[in-house]
Amino acid sequence: xxxxxxxxxxxxxxxxxxxxxxxxxxxxxxxxxxxxxxxxxxxxxxxxxxxxxxxxxxxxxxxxxxxxxxxxxxxxxxxxxxxxxxxxxxxxxxxxxxxxxxxxxxxxxxxxxxxxxxxxxxxxxxxxxxxxxxxxxxxxxxxxxxxxxxxxxxxxxxxxxxxxxxxxxxxxxxxxxxxxxxxxxxxxxxxxxxxxxxxxxxxxxxxxxxxxxxxxxxxxxxxxxxxxxxxxxxxxxxxxxxxxxxxxxxxxxxxxxxxxxxxxxxxxxxxxxxxxxxxxxxxxxxxxxxxxxxxxxxxxxxxxxxxxxxxxxxxxxxxxxxxxxxxxx
Numbered sequence: 001x002x003x004x005x006x007x008x009x010x011x012x013x014x015x016x017x018x019x020x021x022x023x024x025x026x027x028x029x030x031x032x033x034x035x036x037x038x039x040x041x042x043x044x045x046x047x048x049x050x051x052x053x054x055x056x057x058x059x060x061x062x063x064x065x066x067x068x069x070x071x072x073x074x075x076x077x078x079x080x081x082x083x084x085x086x087x088x089x090x091x092x093x094x095x096x097x098x099x100x101x102x103x104x105x106x107x108x109x110x111x112x113x114x115x116x117x118x119x120x121x122x123x124x125x126x127x128x129x130x131x132x133x134x135x136x137x138x139x140x141x142x143x144x145x146x147x148x149x150x151x152x153x154x155x156x157x158x159x160x161x162x163x164x165x166x167x168x169x170x171x172x173x174x175x176x177x178x179x180x181x182x183x184x185x186x187x188x189x190x191x192x193x194x195x196x197x198x199x200x201x202x203x204x205x206x207x208x209x210x211x212x213x214x215x216x217x218x219x220x221x222x223x224x225x226x227x228x229x230x231x232x233x234x235x236x237x238x239x240x241x242x243x244x245x246x247x248x249x250x251x252x253x254x255x256x257x258x259x260x261x262x263x264x265x266x267x268x269x270x271x272x273x274x275x276x277x278x279x280x281x282x283x284x285x286x287x288x289x290x291x292x293x294x295x296x297x298x299x300x301x302x303x304x305x306x307x308x309x310x311x312x313x314x315x316x317x318x319x320x321x322x323x324x325x326x327x328x329x
Contacts, residue, residue: 006237007244010313014252018309020271023301025260027075027273027324028053028061031084032265035112038132038145042224042277045079052079057267058086060292062093068301069097075260075324077104077273082118084265095125102128104176104324107156108149119156123163126170130216130324131157134178136203144180157210166211174214175200176326181220181229187242189319190217193327216326219243221315223277243314251321254328257307267292271307273324274316280308 031052034045053061065071074094081087081103094101103122109115122129133153134144141150157173160166165173177200179190190196197215204210220226222236230236261282262270269290270276281289284303288294295301321328 007241007311007314010309010311010317013244013247013314014309016306018252018255018257018307020257020302020304020307021259022070023259023261024070024072025075025256026061026065026071026073026263027077027260028090028263029273029276030076030078030081030086030090030265032079033083034079034106035083035109036080036106036146036149038106038225042221042226042274043079044224044277049079051265052084053086053265054267055085057263057265057292058089060267060296061086061090061263064292064295064301065090065093065097065099067296067299070301071099073100073102075102075104077324080106080109082109082115091125091127100128101125102130104130105132106145106149107131107133107153110156110159111152119159119163122160123165123171128172128174129160129165130174130176132178133157133175133200135180136200140180144178154208154210157204157212158208161209161211166213172214173212174216175212177215177217178220181226182235182239183233185235185238187239189246190219190322190327193217193320214326216324217320217322218324218326219315219318219322221274221312223274223312240311240314243318244311246318247314248317248319248321248329251317251328254321254323255307255316256323256325257316261301263292269294271304274312275308275310278310278312280310282308 032045032049037046110118135141138150165171200215222230230239257272262273262276264276269282271282282304285305316322
């Protein structure tokens with residue numbers, strides 16, 4: 001069901017034609033356990049959540065990573081992925097089979113008991129670190145993510161730099177920008193990624209001697225806590241209209257859902273993490289909801305012909321586009 005009846009549904013906009021391409025990325029949401037609780041989190045993760053990857057699902061994921069050479073990247077997210085079951089074992093197997101492994105970290109996890117080892121572990125395994133830092137200014141970060149998060153993030157980034165991240169070509173450190181959520185009907189697209197990256201790099205270098213590789217700008221989609229927030233200020237429909245008004249068809253070939261499978265902690269499959277959080281399962285050509293068992297039984301990753309969409313997909317296709325890897329254009 002669409003959030004708003006006053007806009008053209010996304011499926012109509014793309015003429016019900018958004019075909020899946022050959023899968024080369026597995027994005028695995030290991031669970032909703034997290035050490036912090038961010039206002040924009042579409043996963044609704046927090047220290048109170050207990051959902052995490054099941055042992056059965058973990059074993060199936062390991063088998064799939066081993067069986068399919070076409071998988072180039074294993075992308076680990078959460079929650080705080082490091083806190084959830086299966087993290088270390090998936091890293092071990094993925095690296096054994098020469099997959100790029102991305103860990104989407106909130107940085108503050110480095111300062112929690114029993115997780116102080118993570119920076120060295122990341123470096124030892126040459127994990128690509130994609131770290132949330134929704135602004136380079138302290139006030140905006142702490143507003144979204146909690147008091148003290150900015151200072152901890154700075155210390156974490158400095159530690160990663162000391163280990164070679166941002167300098168060694170095998171130790172990639174990327175940052176993620178999310179816009180501040182509005183409280184009135186005044187919406188803006190995410191700034192140009194290249195310009196904002198320059199600002200981030202200058203500010204963090206000048207003030208903290210921090211170096212990183214890339215900045216990813218990600219649009220807030222009206223899902224999870226972002227939707228709760230927009231609903232609170234009666235802005236959800238207006239925000240969707242804004243995104244629709246800025247729809248850019250040139251982004252469609254580059255959408256992350258085209259060549260990615262998103263897997264939840266129970267082993268269900270989705271086209272993307274946003275669909276996962278909305279409960280919009282991926283289906284095969286017969287309309288059957290797909291799971292890890294279907295991949296193993298058919299010995300194929302490429303079971304999806306048509307991507308399922310919702311009106312929040314306008315968020316990924318507005319302006320320069322948005323994905324887990326930042327702007328699309």
